Amino acid sequence: MTETSPGRRELNRARTHEAIVAALRSLVAELPAELITVEQVAERAGVSRRTFFNYFGSIPVALSAVFAEHAAGMIAGLDAEQIRTDPVTALRRLVQEDGIPPDFLGWLSDLNCHGQGTDGRMLLERTVWAEMAAWLREQLHTLLPDADPLFVSTLSSGVMSCFQAAEEAWTEDPDRPEPLSDADIEAFHRHLDRALGLLASGWRSPHV
Amino acid sequence: MTETSPGRRELNRARTHEAIVAALRSLVAELPAELITVEQVAERAGVSRRTFFNYFGSIPVALSAVFAEHAAGMIAGLDAEQIRTDPVTALRRLVQEDGIPPDFLGWLSDLNCHGQGTDGRMLLERTVWAEMAAWLREQLHTLLPDADPLFVSTLSSGVMSCFQAAEEAWTEDPDRPEPLSDADIEAFHRHLDRALGLLASGWRSPHV
DNA sequence: GCCGAAGTTGCACACCGTGCAAAAATGCAC
DNA sequence: GTGCATTTTTGCACGGTGTGCAACTTCGGC
Known part of the structure; x- marks a missing residue:
């Protein structure tokens, strides 16, 4: 028609x-x-x-598709040149300058905040993060078609583990009200930036 | 009695x-x-x-227990001091000097070589690797009790992603006979060392 | 209109993970 | 040893998962 x-x-x-x-x-x-x-x-x-x-x-795969919708907008702003030379810093700058879209953060918060300490939740979360890493790996592969598979695989896993760790540190902070405040968003950014900093330095910079 | x-x-x-x-x-x-x-x-x-x-x-959890038996012996040789200052290089040296025990490698090979390209295999593998990362995270936490959780989480994920990527690159090489030859072991070590090198440099060293 | 291809649906099936309660094994006090 | 409390095993039932299969419906081309 x-x-x-x-x-x-x-x-x-x-x-x-x-x-x-x-x-x-x-x-x-x-x-x-x-x-x-x-x-x-x-x-x-x-x-x-x-x-x-x-x-x-499965449900986790479908959830990673929701994630992909949010994340696709973010990585679109990546400079292809800088990705080749220093991808972690490229991503770190992207986060520092553009920031994570609040609805993206809200979704992450929904995904994890509702249920608390059950075993089943950790299992689901792990699977979802693994799916997200697989998605990022795919994206990086099309962005850098001739890159070493080892490079792409380890990088995508590393970056997503930063998101995951930041999210975990974030949700362990005391009660967060339903509409995310700017301070909450700021807090997530701090966690994520710290994690990406560790990644960029090879876990050498801060003598923990 | x-x-x-x-x-x-x-x-x-x-x-x-x-x-x-x-x-x-x-x-x-x-x-x-x-x-x-x-x-x-x-x-x-x-x-x-x-x-x-x-x-x-679940089966993946039980599989990670098998992994733990193998891996516990490896990380026992880690220097607690070097872990604090430069954990990735510490692990890299451990692999370079002591090497991966062949029966460990054989188990990894069994775990992944049998079934080929099915979707179910990737799902299982991902879960198992996630379980392994969780185990390593636990170990690092007891080894560095006062370390930043972000440090421990991202580090363990990063290291395990190196193992995973090395294993994937390894099994994509042409047919490997049942008893692992020294050349096969050597090949895995090369992949793993390359991956750990990327990790240590923050993906900056080789201009891929 | 008709026909092949693509997509949807219900059904059956094996498997998963868990709550529950009965039954067996063990530890302990006497 | 006997009896009792505790731990562990086991069977059972139940809801959920993921897949193969065979209709059935929808779509595109001719």
Whole structure:
């Protein structure tokens, strides 16, 4: 009905993809992430449970897709040249100058703050962070097609571990009110910058 | 009946723990890891499925216990002083001088070589590596009790990502015969050293 | 319109991880 | 040894996961 190139098929596919992601997004905002089931997501997205698995292999994979939407905007601002010579500092500058978008931070907070100390939560979180690292690895690979796989793999894991550690340190701080204050955002940035600093220095700079 | 201190209870507990680990070890040597089920492990260990879960939360957790047995011997040789000032180089030297025990490498190879490209394999592997990183984090925490959590978390993740990346690069090399040759071990060491070098330099040294 | 291809759905199945309560093993006091 | 409290094992049931498979529906081209 509209144009020839997109095609109805790909349009529908994109639509259900987005519906699933949106359903997941809203569920994360109102439930502890480790309690979310595929059935809930599918129902809210208006598709069958089976269809969910046609798009994502599991909840963590789908969650990493939400992450990807947020993170894609960030890494778009990266300088391809500086990535080649000093990627960690490039990323650190990006964080220092542009900062992390508040809705991104809010999502991270939702993902982890709801449920507290259960074992299941740590399992889910680990899987999600691993998926995010895999996504970043993919992105770096397309950004630096001829780079050493070792370079890309270790770098993406290292960077994501900084995010993860910063997030953990952040959520261990005392109670954080629902709408994130500027001070909270500032606190996360401090944690993340410190972590990236350790990464950049090879864990040598501060004699802990 | 025997002595007072160990006690029959803890002895039995240690025995079934070891039985489960041994069963898992033998299964890994003869099956693709992602096909191993809890029922198989329990049966071979001579306990019920339910008892397995009394000891380990999942197969990946149990696998990381096997890893821990191997790795504990390695990090015992670490100099506590050098860890504080330059942990990555300390670990790098350890690998360069002592090397990775061949049976450790053989286990890593078994864990990953059997099954090829399935999606389930990557999922399992990621979980296992995450568990290993958690174990190392624990070890570093007891080794450096007053260190910054960010320091310990990012460091352990970074180091384990080097092992993971080295292992991936290693297994992508052409077919490796069952008994590991010295050249194979050498190859793994080269990959690992290169990865640790990237880690130590903050991904700056080689202008890829 | 019709037909092949792509996408969706329900179903079945093996497996996972956990709560619960009965049963067995152990430690301890006497 | 006997009895009792505690720990451990075990079976069972239950809800959730992820996948293969076979209809069935939707879409694109001719």
